[in-house]
Amino acid sequence: MRGKNAVVTGGARGIGEAIAGVLAKMGANIAIWDVLSDQARDAAAALAGKHGVKAAGLAVDVTRGESVEAAVEETLGEMGGIDILINNAGITRDGLIIRMREEDWDRVLAINLKGVWQCSKSVGRVMLKARRGAIVNIASVVGVMGNAGQANYSASKAGVIGLTKTSAKEFAPRGVRVNAVAPGYIRTPMTDKLTDEQRERLRALIPLGQLGTPADVADAVAFLASDAARYITGQTINVCGGMVM
Numbered sequence: 001m002r003g004k005n006a007v008v009t010g011g012a013r014g015i016g017e018a019i020a021g022v023l024a025k026m027g028a029n030i031a032i033w034d035v036l037s038d039q040a041r042d043a044a045a046a047l048a049g050k051h052g053v054k055a056a057g058l059a060v061d062v063t064r065g066e067s068v069e070a071a072v073e074e075t076l077g078e079m080g081g082i083d084i085l086i087n088n089a090g091i092t093r094d095g096l097i098i099r100m101r102e103e104d105w106d107r108v109l110a111i112n113l114k115g116v117w118q119c120s121k122s123v124g125r126v127m128l129k130a131r132r133g134a135i136v137n138i139a140s141v142v143g144v145m146g147n148a149g150q151a152n153y154s155a156s157k158a159g160v161i162g163l164t165k166t167s168a169k170e171f172a173p174r175g176v177r178v179n180a181v182a183p184g185y186i187r188t189p190m191t192d193k194l195t196d197e198q199r200e201r202l203r204a205l206i207p208l209g210q211l212g213t214p215a216d217v218a219d220a221v222a223f224l225a226s227d228a229a230r231y232i233t234g235q236t237i238n239v240c241g242g243m244v245m
């Protein structure tokens with residue numbers, strides 16, 4: 001990874017921040033693209049200080065083409081190239097189908113699915129020209145299994161898995177690999193809010209018997225982004241303690 005340049009969308013906190021941390025530890029320079037610009041800059045400064053890599057935090061909205069194009073130019077200006085793209089930015093706006101508001105459907109699809117296409121398009125162009133690169137998209141096991149109350153989210157994540165396969169086929173002739181990681185239940189501030197009873201019920205669904213951590217997801221992402229995965233493209237790895245087999 002040393003000397004490679006990686007973009008992590010939504011890397012200002014949570015799973016994205018953990019991914020940026022593992023890639024920086026392996027020696028990659030990091031550009032964090034996030035709507036939370038102050039947090040993105042702080043996270044980047046922390047990585048540069050801790051791992052001695054180049055790191056930048058940019059204010060980017062992955063749903064807006066002009067914002068993503070400007071970020072590509074700025075990142076190329078600072079780092080000279082982009083070798084790795086981690087499409088991690090994502091949100092939930094849960095609700096049952098018959099009660100779901102149209103704006104909640106649209107917003108989740110815009111960030112979770114259109115955002116992945118937009119970044120893959122803008123960064124993909126750079127990678128195709130360089131004839132190398134690796135893209136890892138963050139999906140979710142609910143894109144495979146479905147989940148009551150998450151119609152918009154599960155549809156967006158199933159879409160990410162399909163988009164991963166299509167981009168893998170389109171980009172493979174130029175040496176660019178595209179894979180996905182589908183996390184299960186990961187310990188984040190969101191799942192920390194669950195009651196003990198809710199957490200116990202979740203645990204019972206997981207063969208390995210515990211929730212995952214952001215680091216569990218980040219390690220799988222780092223593998224797929226690295227040359228160790230050079231013969232792997234178009235695949236989705238479920239990082240879920242065995243919930244999906």
Ligand SMILES: NC(=O)c1ccc[n+]([C@@H]2O[C@H](COP(=O)([O-])OP(=O)(O)OC[C@H]3O[C@@H](n4cnc5c(N)ncnc54)[C@H](O)[C@@H]3O)[C@@H](O)[C@H]2O)c1
Pocket residue numbers: 009010011012013014015016033034035036060061062063088089090091111115138139140141182183184185186187188190191
């Ligand atoms: N937490 C889980 O249990 C879990 C499980 C499966 C999949 N995931 C997926 O992992 C990814 C990260 O989730 P997380 O739990 O760390 O969430 P999080 O909310 O902590 O982090 C998401 C990040 O994306 C950023 N973001 C949101 N909209 C954006 C936009 N339009 N442009 C740029 N950045 C934007 C946010 O500012 C935030 O920093 C998401 O794609 C999520 O769907 C999470």
